[in-house]
Amino acid sequence: xVKYELPPPSCTGRCELELLVEEFLLSLEAAGxxxxxxxxxxxAIRDFLEFVGxxxxxxxxxQDFLAWRIKRLKExxxxxxxxxxxxxxxxxxxxxxxxxxxTWLGMFKGRSPSVAKPKQVKLRTVLSRDExxxxxxxxxxxxxxxxxxxxxxxxxxxNEALSLRKVDVDLEKRExxxxxxxxxxxxxxxxxxxxxxxxxxxxxxxxxxxxxxxLTYSGLYKRLKSLAVRAGIDPRxxxxxxxxxxxxxxxxxxxxxxxxxxxxxxxxDIKTTQVYLHLAVEDIKxxxxxxxxxxxxxxxxx
Numbered sequence: 001x002v003k004y005e006l007p008p009p010s011c012t013g014r015c016e017l018e019l020l021v022e023e024f025l026l027s028l029e030a031a032g033x034x035x036x037x038x039x040x041x042x043x044a045i046r047d048f049l050e051f052v053g054x055x056x057x058x059x060x061x062x063q064d065f066l067a068w069r070i071k072r073l074k075e076x077x078x079x080x081x082x083x084x085x086x087x088x089x090x091x092x093x094x095x096x097x098x099x100x101x102x103t104w105l106g107m108f109k110g111r112s113p114s115v116a117k118p119k120q121v122k123l124r125t126v127l128s129r130d131e132x133x134x135x136x137x138x139x140x141x142x143x144x145x146x147x148x149x150x151x152x153x154x155x156x157x158x159n160e161a162l163s164l165r166k167v168d169v170d171l172e173k174r175e176x177x178x179x180x181x182x183x184x185x186x187x188x189x190x191x192x193x194x195x196x197x198x199x200x201x202x203x204x205x206x207x208x209x210x211x212x213x214x215l216t217y218s219g220l221y222k223r224l225k226s227l228a229v230r231a232g233i234d235p236r237x238x239x240x241x242x243x244x245x246x247x248x249x250x251x252x253x254x255x256x257x258x259x260x261x262x263x264x265x266x267x268x269d270i271k272t273t274q275v276y277l278h279l280a281v282e283d284i285k286x287x288x289x290x291x292x293x294x295x296x297x298x299x300x301x302x
Contacts, residue, residue, distance in 0.1 A: 004031040006104060015057040021045055024101055036159060044097035047072075057105055065102060065113060069095055092117055126246040131233050138231035146198050147213060147223065151243035153192030155251070155265050158220060158240035164212045166203055171196070178266070187266050248276040 006027040009020055024045075025038055033041070051068045052060065069091065076087040095115040102108065127135075132152060139145050150161045160178050168177045174191040191199065199212075206212070215223065220240060228238035244265070251261050262273040 004028055004033060006031060009105060011057070012106075013058055017049060017055065017057055017060075020057055020105065021049070021101070024104055027104075040093065041097045041101070044094035045101050047094065048098045048101075060102065060105070060107060062107065062113060065098065065107075068098070125237060125242060126249045127238075127242060131231070132246070134231040134233060135227055135238075138227050140230075142198065142202060143213070144223070144227060145194075146202060147220065148227075148243075149192065149195040149198050150213070151240070152247055153195045154189040155244055155247040155261075156189060157244060157266075158217060162211070162213050162215060162217060162220060165208070166206045166210050166212065167208045169199060169203060169212070171200060171203065185266070187263070189264055245276070248273070252276055 004027075006024070009015070009023060011020065011023075021042075025042060028041060029038055048065075048068050051071065052064045055064075072087075072091050072094070076090075092115060099108075099113065099115060132148075135148055136145070139148065147161070150156060150164075151158070154161075154176060156164075156176075156178065163179070164176065168179065170176070171191075174196055176189050176191065177186060178189060179186050202212075213220070217240070224238050224240060225235045228235040248261060248265060251264075252258070258270060258273055258277070261276070262270050265273060267273045
């Protein structure tokens with residue numbers, strides 16, 4: 001989690017919490033926090049304030065923070081998609097965001113409460129090559145093809161893909177500039193052959209400021225679910241972020257170096273990228289057999 005250097009609150013003592021929240025978020029924005037980060041902070045703090053009810057800043061206590069965490073640990077979050085694992089992740093990050101806000105308010109005079117990171121209970125799910133093929137075959141139109149190509153060949157986050165405009169694409173260099181990245185920093189990603197072919201035909205139809213994918217996140221989510229149903233894939237598996245997982249895993253399978261993948265994905269810490277070093281068992285076995293027995297050879301026993 002990125003730590004931001006923020007000026008102290010302008011109001012001390014008995015203050016309106018809603019005004020302090022807005023000041024806190026403005027300070028985060030000025031410190032370089034991205035729109036998606038600000039949205040997450042706002043959602044977390046809003047949930048906490050709904051729990052504590054009508055209070056002023058000097059009425060908040062560490063007990064409020066702990067009681068909120070216990071309640072959410074038992075009941076989960078109404079905003080969270082997915083099951084218990086998703087709620088555990090949500091609670092972890094929401095707790096960090098709320099703790100940052102309360103620390104900024106000066107609540108924790110000594111050591112602030114610790115927030116334990118949930119254990120990763122399973123490897124990240126990815127699409128198989130056969131599932132990818134089925135999704136492309138189920139595409140109805142150019143937009144379906146463009147969405148699949150962008151998400152599977154560039155490693156873009158869904159919100160990054162939705163923010164792209166024609167001016168961000170350089171067909172000659174086969175590059176796409178991502179201006180609205182997660183941490184507010186721009187980066188370059190590269191077009192795969194399918195992305196290049198689709199954009200070569202699609203870009204002439206757009207003006208410079210037109211968005212490549214004119215959908216909301218909700219619209220993209222529903223479109224991918226519909227694609228999954230037509231492809232005969234469990235729609236619960238096909239979420240926007242699974243394409244990023246699939247791109248990262250496939251890139252490593254094909255030999256892309258970890259630092260290069262880190263740069264493409266826009267990770268600040270390579271430890272985040274290392275999560276994708278979970279090649280499937282069959283991949284590991286294939287590499288092992290190729291290394292020790294050579295291609296096409298069988299193992300004799302007995």
